[in-house]
Amino acid sequence: MSNMITKAVRDDLPVIYHLFEEAIRFQQLNNYKGWVSYDKAFIETDIEQGHLFKMITGNDIVCIFSVYYSDALIWREKESGDAAYLHRIVINRNFAGQQLFKKVLDNTIQLAKEKNLKYIRMDTWAENEKIISYYKSFGFSFVENYTTPETENLPEQHRNLHVALLEKTILQIG
Numbered sequence: 597m598s599n600m601i602t603k604a605v606r607d608d609l610p611v612i613y614h615l616f617e618e619a620i621r622f623q624q625l626n627n628y629k630g631w632v633s634y635d636k637a638f639i640e641t642d643i644e645q646g647h648l649f650k651m652i653t654g655n656d657i658v659c660i661f662s663v664y665y666s667d668a669l670i671w672r673e674k675e676s677g678d679a680a681y682l683h684r685i686v687i688n689r690n691f692a693g694q695q696l697f698k699k700v701l702d703n704t705i706q707l708a709k710e711k712n713l714k715y716i717r718m719d720t721w722a723e724n725e726k727i728i729s730y731y732k733s734f735g736f737s738f739v740e741n742y743t744t745p746e747t748e749n750l751p752e753q754h755r756n757l758h759v760a761l762l763e764k765t766i767l768q769i770g
Contacts, residue, residue, distance in 0.1 A: 599696075601703045604648040604660060611657050612639060612648075615686045622689055629721040631753045638751035642684075651699060658691040660684070661700050663707060669749055670719055670742065671761065679715035679763075680708035684751075701734055705766050716766055719744075719759040728760050736762040 604612065616634040623630030642648035642662050651659040662683040668675040682704050687696050704716055720727050722741045732738070739761040746756045 599651050599653050601649055601651045604643050604650045618689055619686045629723040634753050635751035658688045659696045660686050678713055679717045680704055680713050682718040716764045718762050722758045722760040731762050736764045739763050
C-alpha cells in the first residue's frame with residue numbers, strides 16, 4: 597500500500613497526541629535521550645499554520661513531521677532564508693522499519709526545491725549517536741552541537757536541549 601503525505605488537520609489531534617505519547621514511551625523503554633513531554637498548544641499552532649504534515653497509509657497515520665522555512669532561534673546566524681527545517685518527526689511504531697524517514701525526507705526535499713532552497717536542516721539529541729549516524733546515512737552532515745534557549749518561542753520539549761545540528765545540501769547555487 598502506498599503512502600500519501602498531506603497537511604494534518606485538527607481532527608487528527610487525538611492520533612497525533614497518541615503518537616507523541618508512544619514516542620516518549622519508546623524513547624524511555626530504550627533508554628534514549630528524548631522527549632519527556634510535548635506541547636499540545638504548539639502542535640495545534642503547527643496545524644493552524646500549515647507546518648504539520650501527516651503520512652497516511654490506508655486509514656492509518658504512520659508518521660507526522662513539521663516543516664518550517666526559518667529557524668533563527670536554533671540556527672542563529674546560519675539562518676538566511678535558504679533552508680527547509682525538518683522538526684518533530686514521529687513514527688507510528690506499528691510501521692517502524694518501513695523506511696518512512698526516507699519518504700519524509702524526499703517530500704521535504706521536494707518542498708524545498710519548489711522554493712529554490714539550498715538545504716534541509718534538522719536537529720536531534722546530541723547524546724544519541726545512533727540517530728545522528730542514521731541521519732548521516734541520508735547525506736546529512738554534522739554542523740555543531742548547540743543548547744537551545746529557554747524561551748516560550750520553542751515548544752516545551754525543545755527548550756534547553758543539547759542538540760546536534762545537521763544539514764543536507766540539496767541545491768547547488770551558482
